[in-house]
Amino acid sequence: MxxxxxxxxxxxxxxxxxxxxxxxxxxxxxxxxxxxxxxxxxxxxxxxxxxxxxxxxxxxxxxxxxxxxxxxxxxxxxxxxxxxxxxxxxxxxxxxxxxxxxxxxxxxxxxxxxxxxxxxxxxxxxxxxxxxxxxxxxxxxxxxxxxxxxxxxxxxxxxxxxxxxxxxxxxxxxxxxxxRPSYVKGKTKYEVIKDYLKKVVAEKNEQNKLNHLMVYSGMGYGSESLTQWASEQVTLKEQLPLAFKPGGSAKFINSRMQGDLKSGLLAEVQRPDLDLAIFHQHGDSDMQLVSGSPNVSFPQPSIENVRRYLRSKIQMAKRDGRDVEDTKKRFQATLGVPMAWMDDALVDSVVRLDSLFEVNSNIYMEDIDKITPNARMVILDNCYNGSFHKDEYMSGHYIFGNGKTIVTMANSINVLQDVWTTNLIGLLNQGVRAGNWFKQQAFLETHLIGDPTFSYSSNGTIDYNQAMVNYDGNHNFWADLLKSNDADLQALALYKIAETKGTAASKLLKDTYYNTDFAATRAQAFTILSQLNTVDFASLVKDAVNDPYEYIRRKAVNLIGDFGGDEYVPTLVKSAIEDWASKRVSYNLSNTLSFMNSETVIKELQTTLNNPDYGTRKADIQKLIDRQKNTLEKVKRDGALMSDKKADAKKRSFNIVTLRTYSYHKEIPAAIKILTDSSEDQALRLTAAEALGWFIYSYEKANILTALDNVINDNKTSEKLRKEAQRSKSFLLAYTPNTAQSNTAK
CATH class of the missing domain: 3.40.50.10390 (Gingipain r; domain 1)
Structure with missing residues (x-):
């Protein structure tokens, strides 16, 4: 030494x-x-x-x-x-x-x-x-x-x-x-930990590359968009190239596929050679939702799907003490189905079969206990699978079993379906430890369960773990790395440069977005720019709506809804008409269009009716116009209710709380008025202070900040309201250029 x-x-x-x-x-x-x-x-x-x-x-x-x-x-x-x-x-x-x-x-x-x-x-x-x-x-x-x-x-x-x-x-x-052990039958929690650590130590002696990958997209996840599913495959090929070369394997499984999906997935995670398993699906602390009704096209199996659905509703009615015959008559009237399709709904043998069907549609903790999970790393992109605060939780059963699974990433509560779970995943190819990769990934609810030092082997000569921890501010190193022919090394370089330079990196990020050969790198540039919230991003987001990578399109239309300005309406309308095949983009667009100025949206849609290029889409365009007219009336009605002091306080509060999730910019002035009116109910003012703090991109942001400052600086403001106003102000400023630390966390 x-x-x-x-x-x-x-x-x-x-x-x-x-x-x-x-x-x-x-x-x-x-x-x-x-x-x-x-x-x-x-x-x-x-x-x-x-x-x-x-x-x-x-x-x-x-x-x-x-x-x-x-x-x-x-x-x-x-x-x-x-x-x-x-x-x-x-x-x-x-x-x-x-x-x-x-x-x-x-x-x-x-x-x-x-x-x-x-x-x-x-x-x-x-x-x-x-x-x-x-x-x-x-x-x-x-x-x-x-x-x-x-x-x-x-x-x-x-x-x-x-x-x-x-x-x-x-x-x-x-x-x-x-x-933190999840319950294992026949073992104390200390025995669980001891056995797990023995497995971890044994794994440290293996030289295991990341070249075998399995990704599952479950029922109802991401609107079951095939465009999203296909787009992820293209990007993962950039990020994890070894899995797509001879000697490797990359399996992409979808809930629309035929066969016993549950058994197939359980077989996959037991593969001795499987390095990484990614599950995109819905779930709970004790289960992963795999599939629902079989994806069929012939009449008889389609009828059986409908009958199974009807039986489940009738069985539920009986459990809830509701009138079974009335339930049958209601379905007969509303769905036009024959009564005979429901006659066997409560027959014991049929109820048992339906129960087994339900069990075979999900993966439960008990299922994991019966197998040997061998995927070295498992990403559970599901709600609640990482609820480590409970005595039992799904992700714990993967790592504390007898197989070779070492680490999982999972969520302690529910999680957004539009999270970029595979951000920087290619760094794992470079020997980066799971924990160092995870630092650029986590939300409040996201956790690693197991050994965070787990890593795959790499033939590289650079210690990227050391670089990620010790090379902050080493601009020359990161600038050189940006020139590498690797999607996620470029993406990491962007992250580290922006982390140090903040908004001064805006032009570099914009240039990289337009010039890089990699979708994953482009997505990183887009994501960092969205966090810096510079003028460059406000213009770039329009082009991002047409990006080849579906994830970027999906996020772009969402973020435009958060901006809300009329200048974005033509871009959104064009996307709504032309990107019809991207189901998740279309889903997000339906929300975003409702957040915009409805009068502007309707006018733009009406203009497109006269465009000969859209001659075959006139019926769809008219549906969009009708929906937007309904939104226009809803926003006017809700805003009026919010402003009416004589209206029911609970209804007013509900409309204010709605602004946390639905960015109706036209309702912001009414919420500001409630916040700043000292004669208003204190609870309503608190609700308004909290709700207004979600509008980090809105064209009304300056007015919101002014209102929050007025409340904070008013000597008559209660301490509770002042804290809530300050909390909202802190969040808004975090996404305001040149006012807070660089926001490059995810």
């Missing part, structure tokens, strides 16, 4: 002595000359029970060149852990990540739904039930949280509110993951 490294390591040890308080025990890295470090954070009892396995895990990590701490304690609150992690991060050799093993306190976050992908549960009505289990408390040091209380029953859960003045943008300083 050279002299300077010895001195640096001695200083690090001296600093650690100062944090070895309150019986916290810290075992330091054996190696002092590693590029980065890692922390195993474990509760004292788990450490006692699994010391040999945890020590073996540490040894395996250090053998791979990752200096590793073991931090054990009888943890009483999350702040104890965060303090230790921050101090380790501040050492000369920087901490890159941590794994939370065993009974580690779980932060439950309130007032932070804007940094989830889609969560919109009303916290006023649902209170702590609306909290988001999230380890961003531990890994994003710039995020500030105000302590609320500890759960009286689930004492491992601690409730926090996102501080009103913190910049509400996720920018993880380190990565984290959970090794």
């Amino acid at each position: 050279n002299k300077n490294l010895k001195i640096g390591f001695s200083l690090a040890l001296a600093t650690l002595i100062s944090i070895n308080t309150k019986a916290q025990k810290i075992e330091n890295p054996i190696k002092a000359n590693t590029a980065t470090t890692f922390a195993i954070v474990v509760d004292a009892k788990t450490y006692t029970q699994a010391k040999a396995e945890i020590t073996a895990y540490k040894t395996a990590l250090e053998k791979q060149g990752l200096g590793t701490y073991i931090v054990s304690h009888d943890w009483k609150k999350p702040e104890e852990i965060k303090t230790v992690l921050q101090k380790l991060y501040g050492q000369k050799i920087k901490l890159e990540g941590a794994v939370l093993v065993g009974d580690i306190p779980i932060p439950m976050i309130m007032n932070a739904q804007r940094i989830t992908s889609v969560y919109r549960l009303d916290e006023t009505k649902n209170s702590f039930k609306a909290a988001v289990p999230s380890d961003r408390f531990y890994d994003d040091f710039s995020m500030k949280f105000d302590y609320l209380q500890q759960d009286s029953i689930r004492t491992e859960q601690f409730y926090y509110s996102l501080s009103p003045t913190t910049v509400p943008v996720i920018h993880m300083d380190i990565y984290t993951a959970r090794i």
Whole structure:
């Protein structure tokens, strides 16, 4: 060891002595000359029970060149852990990540739904039930949280509110993951951890490339768009080329395919050679929704689909105590089906068969327990599969089984269907650890379950793990990497340049969008520009509506709805008529058009009726006009109700809350008036303050900020309202150029 490294390591040890308080025990890295470090954070009892396995895990990590701490304690609150992690991060050799093993306190976050992908549960009505289990408390040091209380029953859960003045943008300083056992029959939680860590250590000795891939798109996901499905395949070929070459494999499975999909998928995840499995589907904490009614075209199986649907409704009516015969008559009248199709709905043998059909339409935790999951990494792009705050959760059953699955990425609550789950996935080809990839991926609800240091082997000569942690601000390195012939290395370079330069990187991002050969790189440039929210993005987003990559088109039409300006209407109308084959784009467009000025939209649609190029689409255009006329009346009606002080307060509140999800820009003035009117009901003003904070792109944004400032600076404003107004202001400013830190988190 050279002299300077010895001195640096001695200083690090001296600093650690100062944090070895309150019986916290810290075992330091054996190696002092590693590029980065890692922390195993474990509760004292788990450490006692699994010391040999945890020590073996540490040894395996250090053998791979990752200096590793073991931090054990009888943890009483999350702040104890965060303090230790921050101090380790501040050492000369920087901490890159941590794994939370065993009974580690779980932060439950309130007032932070804007940094989830889609969560919109009303916290006023649902209170702590609306909290988001999230380890961003531990890994994003710039995020500030105000302590609320500890759960009286689930004492491992601690409730926090996102501080009103913190910049509400996720920018993880380190990565984290959970090794928190999901129930395994016949084993204690300590045995589960011990067996899992033995598997992890064994995997460290394998040289496994990422060249076998399986992707599943489930029923109802992404509008079941085949355009979306095909587009992802093209982009993944750019990102994971080894899977598309001889010796590799890339299977793309869709819920529309024939056969027993559940059995097929369970067989896939058991393949000994499968490196990565990605599931795009709906789900819950204990299941993954696979399929529904078989995709058929012949009359008899089509009739059976309808009969099965009818039987399910009749069986439900009986369970709910409703009149079964009335239910049958209603379906006979509304659907025109014969009564004979429903006669056997309550026959025991038929009910059992229907129940089995339902079971075979989903993958349950028990199904995973019966197999041997071998996909080394599993991405569960589903709602609630990562609910690690529960005693049992789906993703835990993948990694704590007997197979070779080491790490999963999953969500603790529900998740948006339009998340770019495979962002930068090609970095895994370069030997990048799962955790370092994950840092650019996470929302408040997104978590790694298992070993975050997992990586695939690489023949490359550059240590991209070190670069991602230690090369911030090294513009020459990232500028050179931008010239590489690799989609996600280019994308990573863009991310790192923008992280340092902020809005000054806008032109580079725009130029890259128009000139790169890779869809994945283009999507990264588009995403970063959307977060910087510069003038370049406001113009580029129009072209993005016609991008070859379906994901970019889908996101572009969504974001235009958030802008709301009339100048975007011709672009949207053209897309609505011409991009009819892209089902998910069309779905998003139907919402976006309703957010725009309906009079402008109707006028543009009426103009297209006279365009001979659209002669065969006149009926479809007329439907769009009729729908927009209905929207025009709805927005006028809702805005009037919102402004009517004599109207029912609950109805007024509902219309305000709706603005959190549906960006009706024309209703913003009415919400502003409620916010700034001191004679209005306090609860309504609070609701308006929160709802207005979602309009980060709106042409009304300046007016919203002015209104929020007026409320914040008014001496008569209550403390609760002032905090909510400040929280909304902080979020709006985070997406305002030159006013806040670079927003390049996802």
